[in-house]
Each structure stands twice: as structure tokens, then as C-alpha cells.
Amino acid sequence: MAPSTSSVITLNINGEKYTLPVDHRTTLLDALRERLDLPGTKKGCDQGQCGACTVLLDGRRAVSCLQLAVAAEGREITTIEGVADADGLHPVQQAFLDLDGYQCGYCTPGQICSALAVIEEHAAGWPSAVTADVRPEAGVPPLTADEIRERMSGNLCRCGAYVSIVKAVARAAGTEAVA
Amino acid sequence: MKEFGYERVFDVPAAVALLDADPDARCLGGGTNLVDLMKTGVERPARLVDVRELPLGEIELTPDGGLRIGATVTNSDLAAHPDVRRRYPMLAQAVLAGASGQLRNMATVGGNLLQRTRCGYFTDLAKPCNKRTPGSGCPAIEGEHHNAAILGASAHCVAVHPSDMGVALAALDAVVAYETADGPGELALAEFYVPVGETPHVETALPPGALITAVILPPAPVAALSRYRKVRERASYAFAIGSVAAALDVRDGAVHEVRLAFGAVASRPWRAREAERVLTGGPATAEAFAAAADAELAAAETLPHNGYKVTLMRNLVVAVLTELAEEAAR
Numbered sequence: 001m002a003p004s005t006s007s008v009i010t011l012n013i014n015g016e017k018y019t020l021p022v023d024h025r026t027t028l029l030d031a032l033r034e035r036l037d038l039p040g041t042k043k044g045c046d047q048g049q050c051g052a053c054t055v056l057l058d059g060r061r062a063v064s065c066l067q068l069a070v071a072a073e074g075r076e077i078t079t080i081e082g083v084a085d086a087d088g089l090h091p092v093q094q095a096f097l098d099l100d101g102y103q104c105g106y107c108t109p110g111q112i113c114s115a116l117a118v119i120e121e122h123a124a125g126w127p128s129a130v131t132a133d134v135r136p137e138a139g140v141p142p143l144t145a146d147e148i149r150e151r152m153s154g155n156l157c158r159c160g161a162y163v164s165i166v167k168a169v170a171r172a173a174g175t176e177a178v179a
Numbered sequence: 180m181k182e183f184g185y186e187r188v189f190d191v192p193a194a195v196a197l198l199d200a201d202p203d204a205r206c207l208g209g210g211t212n213l214v215d216l217m218k219t220g221v222e223r224p225a226r227l228v229d230v231r232e233l234p235l236g237e238i239e240l241t242p243d244g245g246l247r248i249g250a251t252v253t254n255s256d257l258a259a260h261p262d263v264r265r266r267y268p269m270l271a272q273a274v275l276a277g278a279s280g281q282l283r284n285m286a287t288v289g290g291n292l293l294q295r296t297r298c299g300y301f302t303d304l305a306k307p308c309n310k311r312t313p314g315s316g317c318p319a320i321e322g323e324h325h326n327a328a329i330l331g332a333s334a335h336c337v338a339v340h341p342s343d344m345g346v347a348l349a350a351l352d353a354v355v356a357y358e359t360a361d362g363p364g365e366l367a368l369a370e371f372y373v374p375v376g377e378t379p380h381v382e383t384a385l386p387p388g389a390l391i392t393a394v395i396l397p398p399a400p401v402a403a404l405s406r407y408r409k410v411r412e413r414a415s416y417a418f419a420i421g422s423v424a425a426a427l428d429v430r431d432g433a434v435h436e437v438r439l440a441f442g443a444v445a446s447r448p449w450r451a452r453e454a455e456r457v458l459t460g461g462p463a464t465a466e467a468f469a470a471a472a473d474a475e476l477a478a479a480e481t482l483p484h485n486g487y488k489v490t491l492m493r494n495l496v497v498a499v500l501t502e503l504a505e506e507a508a509r
Contacts, residue, residue, distance in 0.1 A: 003184020003226050024185045024227070027214075047215055051281060060255070060284040066214045067285070070185050071207060071229050114281065121280065126259045129275040129415065134268050136261040153415035154279020 009073040013038065014082025028072045029053045029064035032079060040080040040109050044156070051155035054110035055079050061117035063154075080109035083116060092116050092172040101168035103159035111155045115169045118151045119143075122173065143175045180217050184226040188233060191358050191392065197228045199360035199388040206230045206390065208251060209285030211278070212294040220304055221295075221311060231287070235392055238262065244398035247356075250289030250391045254278070254344070257288060267396060269405035269424045273347035276409040279416050289391035291344050292355065292371070293383070296446075297418055298338035299323060309335045310379040317379075320482065326420050328375075329479040329488045331445040336379030337482065339443045340372070341418050346442035347407055348394065349450045350424040356393040359386050365395075372447030379446070401436045402426045404507055408499050409442070410491060419443035421491045427503040429463045437500075439475075441492060451475040454496065463504040465497055472496035 010019045011031065018036050029046070032038040032055075044052030046065045053064040056078035084090040092115050095101065102108040122143050127134040130150040131141045141147055148169045149162070157165065185207075188194040198204050203225035207213060216222040235249035238260050246262060257263060258274040278286065300306045300318050307315035319327055319337050327337035345368070353368045366384055373384050385391070405426035411417040422442035428435040437458045439451040454475035461467050472493040479489050 003186075005182035005184060007185065024183055025180045025217075046218070048211055048282060051279065054281055057284075061281045062285050063211075063281045066209075066211050066282075068185070068207070068210060068214060068227075071187070071210065071231070117280065117284075121255075124259070126255070127264065127271065127275060129272070131275075134258075134264045134271045134275070136264050150415050151280055154281045 007070050009070055011036075011069065011072060011077060012075070013077045014079060022069050024068065024070050026069045027065055028055070028067040028069045028077070031069040032064065038079055038081055042106055042109055044107065044110075049156075050107070050110075051114060052107050052110040054113040054155065056113055056117060059117075059120070061114050078113070080113060083112065090116070092119070092168070095168040095172040096165070099164050099168040099171060101161060101165045102157070103161050107155060107157045107159075111152070111157065111165055114152060114155045115165075115172060118148070118169060119173045121151070122147070143170065143173050145170070148173075181220070181223045181225075183217075183224055185229065186226065187229040187231075191233060191235070191390065194228055194230055194233060194390050195358050195360055195388070197226070198390060201226050202387065204228050206289070206293075208287035208290035209253065209282070210290075211282045211286045212290065216295060216302070219302060221302055230289070230390070235289075241395065246396040248288055248394045248396065250393055251287045254283035254286045254288070254291060255280070257344075258283065265403075267347070267351060267399065267402045267405065269402060269407045269426060270344070270347040270351065270396075272407035273343040273409075273422075273424060276407060276419075276422070277343040288344070288394055291342055292391060292394070294341055295382075296338035297341050298327070301338060310338060313378070313380045323484075324482045325484040326418070326443065327482055327485050328445045329476075329481050329485060329492075330441070330449055331374060331447070332480065333375045333377065333379070335377055336375050336446065338379070338446060340445065340447050341443075342448065343407065343409060343419065343422060343442060345372075345448040346422055346440045347424040348396075349448035350405075350426060350438040350440035351396050351399055351402060354395040354397070355385075355391060356395060357385060357389040357391050359389045361386075363392075364389070368448070369450060375446045382446070399426070399438070401428045401438060404428065404503055405438070406499055406503060408495060410495060421488055421495055423492070423495045423499045425496070425499045425503060427463070427500060427507060429504055429507040432463060434458045434461055434463050434467075439471075439496065439500075441475075444479075444488060444492060451496075453478075458500075463500075463507075465501050468497045468500040469493060
């Protein structure tokens with residue numbers, strides 16, 4: 001028997017529940033933008049290569065263009081619309097604003113969601129590809145500009161605002177240690 | 180994208196039953212490669228079995244001092260795990276060298292093993308490709324092949340395997356554990372990936388309907404001093420054009436034990452056993468490292484635009500082993 005190709009799902013997004021029928025082919029990105037009126041998450045390449053669609057799934061960054069909506073049921077989804085408290089901006093948003101971490105702004109929601117996670121991953125002691133010594137005894141590498149560039153490399157900015165993005169991530173992380 | 184059914188499974192028997200009942204079912208882990216290929220129509224499963232919530236998400240010490248890595252462990256959790264970083268640093272480095280932070284959070288160990296080549300002809304439905312459509316031909320041989328294989332390829336396919344993780348696993352003698360409707364099984368990584376030959380569309384020796392449940396790392400004290408080094412066409416977030424996973428144990432200036440595997444040179448992670456043989460018992464010098472690389476690469480067959488890989492791999496082997504030897508001397 002041919003399997004059903006659609007389901008009614010409930011998504012938990014920014015602390016609110018949304019129930020909707022979806023064709024299984026629907027990505028989380030398209031569900032957010034086209035079905036749930038949450039267009040803050042941007043569609044860039046739609047192939048997992050640019051990071052514009054970055055959201056947080058159970059607190060971890062992920063590209064929503066390769067995440068099927070049906071497979072996101074039961075997970076805590078945080079989009080750019082949900083990163084700040086009711087009033088004011090998240091410190092990462094404020095740092096991007098203060099230091100011009102963008103030009104056209106299209107990649108910015110993805111950059112900010114990614115940066116939030118980078119700061120948490122670093123605080124949790126995760127090494128990166130530029131960490132000289134990955135052994136746990138070596139301790140947490142400082143969040144240098146090289147570390148930020150590597151950890152943020154999944155987010156492309158066609159305007160080339162990278163210099164300011166690195167500064168904004170460093171400021172939000174409280175390091176200011178930008179070489 | 181072709182329409183498909185979706186089932187989420189919570190235990191291994193349920194997953195295996197679904198895979199056994201439908202030959203057109205595929206496992207969905209992180210989906211970072213599969214969903215991408217479904218969008219373009221390269222992959223056309225009738226049903227996805229979402230394995231992410233199977234109880235296979237743990238990394239456990241084995242009684243003999245190795246590690247058992249559950250198939251649904253994410254790349255991020257694998258690379259962050261203290262025992263992986265301490266005992267098998269080359270594996271943590273290899274995983275961290277692949278993809279982006281977002282993709283590593285999504286991707287699973289089982290899915291990483293089964294990812295498909297990024298050869299441009301494989302992913303372009305308008306072009307022939309023996310891996311995608313058996314018998315249709317391999318335009319890469321006459322066409323765009325600067326990142327094609329130099330070892331173990333055939334006249335039917337010159338695509339390279341894209342995994343970084345797999346290269347470290349090849350050097351570490353990893354074993355892939357799986358479950359089928361007929362019971363469990365295991366495959367050493369060297370047997371898990373099959374030679375290209377005349378059937379490039381057959382990539383692994385996994386039986387039909389098998390679910391990968393774990394990757395088992397035997398104890399490997401030599402890997403405490405190990406490294407993964409990847410060369411790519413930009414500084415980060417790109418597939419390799421050549422990579423080396425190496426572990427070295429030098430005693431009194433001589434190579435007591437060495438592990439060496441190459442990435443982006445073959446249809447599978449390439450264990451450099453000939454180089455290991457040449458090195459073992461000999462001096463740990465740059466000349467010996469170069470001679471070993473040459474011995475392994477003597478079998479290389481190049482195309483007009485990928486001959487640089489022979490030089491690249493030779494230099495990479497010498498550089499990485501020299502670094503490890505210097506570190507061992509400290």
C-alpha cells in the first residue's frame with residue numbers, strides 16, 4: 001500500500017504551538033515563511049550551503065532548508081523572531097546593530113542565530129577546526145578572530161560584511177579580542 | 180521532489196521491519212545530504228524512516244578500551260566528546276573539518292557513512308552518470324574531473340568519497356555494526372565500502388534493508404598522537420581535494436606503529452597500507468615519509484586535470500608525519 005504523503009503536525013516555535021497539515025516534502029524553512037507568517041528566517045541557496053535559513057532546534061543551530069517540517073515535530077524551534085525578550089534586543093542583535101555587522105541584512109537573521117549558538121558551543125568547550133589541540137586537557141580555546149571566522153563559516157554574506165560580523169560576535173561573546 | 184511517506188521510529192526492531200518491508204524506504208538521520216538530493220531528484224525514496232529518535236545516540240566505552248559510537252550520534256557530539264578528543268584526536272579533527280556548525284549539529288554518524296559523492300555529474304540529472312544511472316556513462320573522465328579519484332577508480336566512475344570522518348575511521352580500523360530482519364551483523368570499514376569496478380552504483384556491502392546501529396572503534400593507543408589534515412580550495416566549509424589521517428608511534432627514532440589513510444583520492448576512504456608497511460620499523464625521517472608516500476602513490480592513475488593530487492598527497496603525508504614525529508620527540 002502506498003504510504004500517506006502528508007501529515008497534520010504540531011510545531012513548537014518560539015514557545016508557541018502551531019498545528020498545520022503538511023505535505024511531507026515541506027521543509028521547515030518553507031513552513032515558517034509560507035505557512036506560518038514567520039518570514040524572518042531567510043531563504044538563500046535552499047541547499048544547505050549559505051546559512052541564511054539558520055534556526056535553533058532544541059537550542060542548537062541548524063539549516064531549516066534541509067530540515068523537513070514533519071521531522072521537526074516535537075522539537076523546540078527558535079527563529080530570529082524568538083531570540084529576544086519581549087522588549088529590547090538580544091545582546092547579539094545589539095552587537096550586530098552597534099558594529100554594523102551587515103549591509104543589506106538578508107543573511108543577518110541566520111548570522112545572528114548562528115552567532116548565538118557559536119557563543120554557547122564555545123562556552124561548552126567545543127573545539128573547532130582551527131583549534132590547535134583538541135584534547136580536553138588543553139582546555140577551551142580562546143574565542144579569537146580565527147576561531148570566530150571558522151565557527152561562523154557556515155554563514156555566507158554576499159555583501160562581505162565579515163570584518164564587522166567577527167567584531168560583533170566577539171563583542172557579544174564578551175571577548176573583544178579581535179586580531 | 181517525489182512524494183514520500185514518513186514514519187518516525189523509536190526502537191530498532193520497528194525501524195528494521197519498515198526497511199525490510201519496503202525496498203524503496205530510506206533512513207532519515209539529519210537529512211543534510213539525503214534531503215538535498217531528494218530536492219534535485221537524485222534520490223527518490225518512497226518512504227523515509229526517521230531514525231533520529233532511536234536509542235542509538237550514545238558514545239560508550241567498550242570493555243576492551245575502545246569506543247562504541249551510536250549511529251544517531253551527531254557529528255557535533257562526536258567531535259565534542261572528551262574520549263574521542265583524548266583517545267582519537269584525528270577523528271575529532273576530521274569531523275570538525277567537515278561541513279559547517281549547522282550541518283554538524285544535524286548530521287549523524289550513520290548518515291555520514293552513507294553520504295553520496297559530490298561529483299557534479301552525479302548531482303546533475305541532465306548528465307549521464309554510472310553511479311546514478313548504471314550504464315549511462317561517466318562524463319567526468321573526459322570532462323570536469325579536477326577533484327576526481329587517483330586511486331582505485333575504474334573506467335566506469337572516478338568520483339571520490341566526500342567524508343572526512345570516514346578517513347579517520349579507515350585509519351582506526353573502525354567496524355560498522357548493523358541490524359537486519361535476519362539479525363545483527365558487522366563489517367570492518369575496509370569491507371564496508373566496496374571497490375568501484377563495474378558497479379559504481381553499489382557503494383557499500385550493507386545487506387538490503389540494513390540499519391546501521393553503531394561504529395565501533397577498537398582500542399588504538401597509537402591514535403593518542405594523531406592528526407587529520409585537510410586541503411581544500413577555500414579556508415573553511417568546503418570538501419577536500421586531498422586529506423590525510425595519520426597516527427604515529429616513534430620509539431628510539433624508529434617507526435614502531437603508524438596509521439595512514441587518505442581522503443578525496445578514491446571512491447572510498449583510502450587506507451594507505453603499502454605506505455604503512457614501508458614505514459614500519461624504519462626511520463622516522465622526512466625522506467622515509469616521502470618514500471612511503473611514493474610507494475602508496477605508485478599505483479595512482481591520473482587524468483589530465485587531477486595529476487596535482489599525487490604531488491599534493493605526497494607533500495601532505497610528509498608534512499603531517501613530520502609534525503607528528505616532532506611532537507613525539509617533545
